[in-house]
Amino acid sequence: MTATLGLITSALVWASDANNRKQVELDLEDQITPRFTRLNAEPDVEVSKSTEQSDTSPFSPPSFETTIQKGDTLSTIFDKFDIGYSQLLSVMEADLNVLALDTLKPGDTLRFWIDEGNGLLNQMEIEFSLAHKVRYERDGDNGFGYQDIQVKGDWKQQVIKGEVHGSFSLSANNAGLGSYQIAQIADLLGDKINFARDLQAGDEFGVIQRVQSIDGKLTGNKEIEAIVINSRRNKISAYLHDDGQYYDANGESLQRAFIRNPVNGYRITSGFNPNRKHPVTGKVTPHNGTDFGTPNGTPINSTGDGTVVMVRDHPYAGKYIVIDHGSNYKTRYLHLSRILVRTGQKVSRGQRIGLSGQTGRVTGPHLHFELLVNNRPVNAMRANIPMADGIEGDQIKQFIAKRNELDIMLKQLPTLAQSEGKEDNLASPSS
Numbered sequence: 001m002t003a004t005l006g007l008i009t010s011a012l013v014w015a016s017d018a019n020n021r022k023q024v025e026l027d028l029e030d031q032i033t034p035r036f037t038r039l040n041a042e043p044d045v046e047v048s049k050s051t052e053q054s055d056t057s058p059f060s061p062p063s064f065e066t067t068i069q070k071g072d073t074l075s076t077i078f079d080k081f082d083i084g085y086s087q088l089l090s091v092m093e094a095d096l097n098v099l100a101l102d103t104l105k106p107g108d109t110l111r112f113w114i115d116e117g118n119g120l121l122n123q124m125e126i127e128f129s130l131a132h133k134v135r136y137e138r139d140g141d142n143g144f145g146y147q148d149i150q151v152k153g154d155w156k157q158q159v160i161k162g163e164v165h166g167s168f169s170l171s172a173n174n175a176g177l178g179s180y181q182i183a184q185i186a187d188l189l190g191d192k193i194n195f196a197r198d199l200q201a202g203d204e205f206g207v208i209q210r211v212q213s214i215d216g217k218l219t220g221n222k223e224i225e226a227i228v229i230n231s232r233r234n235k236i237s238a239y240l241h242d243d244g245q246y247y248d249a250n251g252e253s254l255q256r257a258f259i260r261n262p263v264n265g266y267r268i269t270s271g272f273n274p275n276r277k278h279p280v281t282g283k284v285t286p287h288n289g290t291d292f293g294t295p296n297g298t299p300i301n302s303t304g305d306g307t308v309v310m311v312r313d314h315p316y317a318g319k320y321i322v323i324d325h326g327s328n329y330k331t332r333y334l335h336l337s338r339i340l341v342r343t344g345q346k347v348s349r350g351q352r353i354g355l356s357g358q359t360g361r362v363t364g365p366h367l368h369f370e371l372l373v374n375n376r377p378v379n380a381m382r383a384n385i386p387m388a389d390g391i392e393g394d395q396i397k398q399f400i401a402k403r404n405e406l407d408i409m410l411k412q413l414p415t416l417a418q419s420e421g422k423e424d425n426l427a428s429p430s431s
């Protein structure tokens with residue numbers, strides 16, 4: 001058992017490292033982009049958790065702290081601090097609902113608090129960035145609870161402009177855009193413009209993005225609010241609306257539609273429930289996904305276009321797949337019997353990615369399906385996910401007002417303002 005787990009956890013950290021290297025040129029800290037625009041009233045720290053413990057209680061200094069290095073594994077780290085495998089297993093069990101341990105990468109910090117009385121691990125914390133921590137706290141005799149802590153911080157607008165010289169991504173990078181943002185732009189506007197063919201040297205672009213800082217320190221989190229590309233042929237733009245989705249100047253969706261269900265014709269056996277009480281222990285354990293009663297071998301389909309970013313075998317989640325759909329959407333498919341895709345592979349909506357099963361800790365065969373928006377689980381059966389429609393009704397007025405505001409900011413860029421007179425292809429609102 002011990003040896004098996006050792007292997008599993010080695011694979012976890014190694015594979016995580018390999019994944020990050022595969023997503024070439026991405027800034028690691030660039031990849032989480034929480035959004036808070038439409039949640040003005042929310043507190044500074046947002047915590048989703050499985051326990052009722054306080055998230056603000058001051059801590060004593062940790063017994064141990066370590067920064068993940070390349071080649072580290074959870075088992076070697078636990079070994080180093082003499083924390084037994086059974087405790088690692090307990091933490092992994094609590095992690096089943098967030099799967100944060102599977103995303104550990106070099107540079108992340110781990111902290112451990114050991115109970116001086118009994119020598120057992122009392123608390124463990126992962127610091128992914130100033131803005132994001134996950135904490136595991138002992139919760140009774142054997143188990144741990146978790147808290148997923150995201151700090152709101154301060155978001156400031158930043159206008160970036162540039163001219164195309166060489167490839168768009170190189171030019172955008174020179175202008176100061178991160179790789180994740182560049183990939184996002186390519187993804188959003190890829191249907192409207194062929195970045196390789198349609199752009200010429202001297203074409204201009206502008207981006208408004210919001211940048212997060214906490215206590216004056218940049219966290220690496222960013223969010224694009226508007227994009228404009230002035231090519232010789234036309235002007236293309238994208239705007240972030242209050243619903244968290246991107247639209248063109250007319251309010252037409254720029255995002256590919258999702259399908260709601262990853263399987264066809266199977267009933268939901270357990271719905272999304274952040275306050276689910278365990279039937280036996282009575283403990284509150286969030287159910288961050290939707291379970292479908294699929295027999296072994298049922299084909300599982302990706303609910304949207306995207307890229308496979310993770311393929312894992314987890315002692316509790318079983319064989320599972322994570323797909324990144326761009327623009328802050330991810331989906332996870334757990335307990336599979338077979339995985340039919342590999343990390344880095346592009347998949348399309350409706351594509352078969354695996355077969356359902358009962359791997360990990362389950363009572364019977366089923367599919368556990370999760371939708372994450374900004375790395376936070378939401379109810380996939382109800383969430384406002386991009387569908388093919390544009391903005392409707394009253395929303396369009398609000399959208400146009402904000403669009404005009406962002407346009408004014410973009411026009412303050414000298415080069416873009418100049419070309420405004422020459423090019424008159426700016427789409428006008430349909431209302």
Ligand SMILES: [Zn+2]
Pocket residue numbers: 270287289290291367368369
């Ligand atoms: Zn489930």
